[in-house]
Amino acid sequence: MGQGWSWSGFFDYLFNPYILGGAVTTLWLTLAAIAGGLVLGCALALARLSKYRWLSVPAHFYIWVFRGTPLLVQLIIIYTGLPQLGLRLSVIESALLGLILNEAAYLAEIVRGGIQGVPMGQTHAARAVGFSGAQAMRYIVMPQALRLIVPTLGNSVNGLLKTTSIASVISMEELLRRTQVLIQEKFMVLELFIVAALYYLVMTTAWDFVQRRIERHFGRAYSNTVTPAKDGPPAAVVEQR
Numbered sequence: 001m002g003q004g005w006s007w008s009g010f011f012d013y014l015f016n017p018y019i020l021g022g023a024v025t026t027l028w029l030t031l032a033a034i035a036g037g038l039v040l041g042c043a044l045a046l047a048r049l050s051k052y053r054w055l056s057v058p059a060h061f062y063i064w065v066f067r068g069t070p071l072l073v074q075l076i077i078i079y080t081g082l083p084q085l086g087l088r089l090s091v092i093e094s095a096l097l098g099l100i101l102n103e104a105a106y107l108a109e110i111v112r113g114g115i116q117g118v119p120m121g122q123t124h125a126a127r128a129v130g131f132s133g134a135q136a137m138r139y140i141v142m143p144q145a146l147r148l149i150v151p152t153l154g155n156s157v158n159g160l161l162k163t164t165s166i167a168s169v170i171s172m173e174e175l176l177r178r179t180q181v182l183i184q185e186k187f188m189v190l191e192l193f194i195v196a197a198l199y200y201l202v203m204t205t206a207w208d209f210v211q212r213r214i215e216r217h218f219g220r221a222y223s224n225t226v227t228p229a230k231d232g233p234p235a236a237v238v239e240q241r
Contacts (some may be wrong), residue, residue: 010191022178023199033099041107066105079170095167114149150218154211
């Protein structure tokens with residue numbers, strides 16, 4: 001059965017519920033990791049940009065460590081190392097924690113780059129017409145920074161869909177892990193790996209369509225940005241420079 005290509009075996013497992021379940025796990029793992037990573041990444045980005053060294057230095061150190069070491073090593077340390085310190089996590093908890101911590105380091109640099117890509121004159125103009133620092137960031141800087149952040153963020157989601165496969169080393173039953181289990185049982189190496197590759201291709205292609213729609217939405221030209229009214233949300237206009 002494992003000595004040559006089997007079309008029947010390929011089509012039998014193309015829509016196999018066990019494989020489909022692994023693909024679903026890959027999807028929710030990606031969504032959870034990108035959501036958690038984005039929250040932590042935004043906090044790290046703001047800390048990196050802070051004028052206070054007690055915020056910027058630890059944030060820089062965190063990013064340096066998690067970008068400079070392989071995700072595989074990080075997952076193994078979390079899953080097998082933390083129990084030696086008295087903190088025992090399940091496979092799912094370990095996979096989520098590792099992916100979120102790793103992704104946050106990369107997303108922090110994406111967010112920081114987007115914020116720094118907005119000319120300082122925008123912030124100065126906003127402050128001149130009565131914005132607080134938080135209002136300037138929310139209403140002036142971030143809407144413009146999103147145009148720079150969204151394309152790269154979308155690529156991160158695409159990459160993370162495939163990166164989740166690394167969680168298979170700690171027995172996380174995502175798409176690759178379930179494929180490997182079936183290979184050990186059925187000895188259809190090429191057929192099952194191609195099935196897995198097709199699933200990854202379908203998921204990343206579907207995300208490409210979503211990403212293009214998101215980019216079109218945030219890519220609209222911001223010809224002006226609003227300033228806060230005396231009471232309530234922004235109302236006046238500050239011209240971009």
